[in-house]
Amino acid sequence: MNEQLPVELLNDAFNVFRDASKKLEEQYALLEDRVDELSQELAEKNRAIERSRRLSAMGEMAARIAHEIRNPLGSMSIFATILERELVADPEKQRLASHITTGIKNLDNLLSNMLLFASSPEARLKSVNIRSVIEDSLRLTRGHERSDVSVKAEFCGQTTIMADQVLLRQLFLNLLINALDAMDEGGTLNLRTRMVHDARSYMEIKVSDTGRGINEEHVDRIFDPFFSTKDRGTGLGLAIVSAVVTAHGGFIDVVSKPGEGTIFTIGLPASREYRI
Numbered sequence: 317m318n319e320q321l322p323v324e325l326l327n328d329a330f331n332v333f334r335d336a337s338k339k340l341e342e343q344y345a346l347l348e349d350r351v352d353e354l355s356q357e358l359a360e361k362n363r364a365i366e367r368s369r370r371l372s373a374m375g376e377m378a379a380r381i382a383h384e385i386r387n388p389l390g391s392m393s394i395f396a397t398i399l400e401r402e403l404v405a406d407p408e409k410q411r412l413a414s415h416i417t418t419g420i421k422n423l424d425n426l427l428s429n430m431l432l433f434a435s436s437p438e439a440r441l442k443s444v445n446i447r448s449v450i451e452d453s454l455r456l457t458r459g460h461e462r463s464d465v466s467v468k469a470e471f472c473g474q475t476t477i478m479a480d481q482v483l484l485r486q487l488f489l490n491l492l493i494n495a496l497d498a499m500d501e502g503g504t505l506n507l508r509t510r511m512v513h514d515a516r517s518y519m520e521i522k523v524s525d526t527g528r529g530i531n532e533e534h535v536d537r538i539f540d541p542f543f544s545t546k547d548r549g550t551g552l553g554l555a556i557v558s559a560v561v562t563a564h565g566g567f568i569d570v571v572s573k574p575g576e577g578t579i580f581t582i583g584l585p586a587s588r589e590y591r592i
């Protein structure tokens with residue numbers, strides 16, 4: 317019996333060793349799979365980093381080009397305006413000259429959107445009269461305006477808030493151009509501002525049009541950069557609108573009925589202490 321004991325012990329030890337090495341092999345295979353998975357993840361992440369590096373370099377380049385284009389564009393705009401004025405006696409030529417001004421304005425708007433998109437806007441708050449910003453933006457839509465669209469603006473009560481005038485002008489310009497684009501068969505563009513005194517005071521701005529409206533399946537995507545249903549749209553307009561609202565700590569809502577029109581409602585805090 318005593319002689320048999322070491323053999324049994326050896327057997328047991330061997331079995332334990334075999335089980336342990338089997339388990340180790342399984343663990344090793346699992347680890348190998350995990351290492352493969354992690355290497356793939358790492359390679360994918362490295363590709364994503366490389367892609368975003370290239371995109372950010374392209375963004376910087378686009379911003380630099382936009383700046384370069386802007387200066388000569390300013391001079392062209394001044395000369396085109398002078399030309400338009402001088403051609404007052406020749407309406408046909410004056411109409412052609414006005415196309416230059418409109419084209420320059422469209423380019424300028426595109427450049428402003430691109431520059432804001434590349435830099436994530438920050439609001440520099442000052443006391444701003446919303447009425448004059450809206451009137452300025454309406455003037456800047458010259459070239460998009462049409463005789464078959466009537467424009468109404470109503471300002472109830474206080475019109476001054478703490479905001480960034482330059483950013484707001486770009487916000488309204490984008491909303492107004494979209495509204496005019498949506499009414500190719502004519503209609504009404506309405507702008508209405510009023511102060512709301514809830515828990516916090518904010519200015520409510522409604523921009524509504526009686527245009528073609530937004531298809532239900534598109535509503536969730538209209539604020540996405542580069543989403544556009546237009547042949548020559550960049551899809552940056554509403555992305556900038558949304559970024560400007562966020563930079564002011566405000567909110568934006570949209571209600572649209574295909575075939576009837578669209579209402580954008582924006583809330584902007586009245587003063588810098590409050591965020592909506």
Ligand SMILES: Nc1ncnc2c1ncn2[C@@H]1O[C@H](COP(=O)(O)OP(=O)(O)OP(=O)(O)O)[C@@H](O)[C@H]1O
Nearest residue numbers: 494495498529538544545546549550551552553554
């Ligand atoms: N008032 C509106 N009525 C109907 N559709 C609208 C209106 N505003 C925006 N949209 C829809 O939302 C899309 C995105 O608008 P956005 O302003 O971001 O880009 P865009 O107008 O197509 O191009 P961009 O403004 O860069 O020239 C538009 O293509 C259009 O389909």
Ligand SMILES: [Mg+2]
Nearest residue numbers: 490494553554
């Ligand atoms: Mg637009």
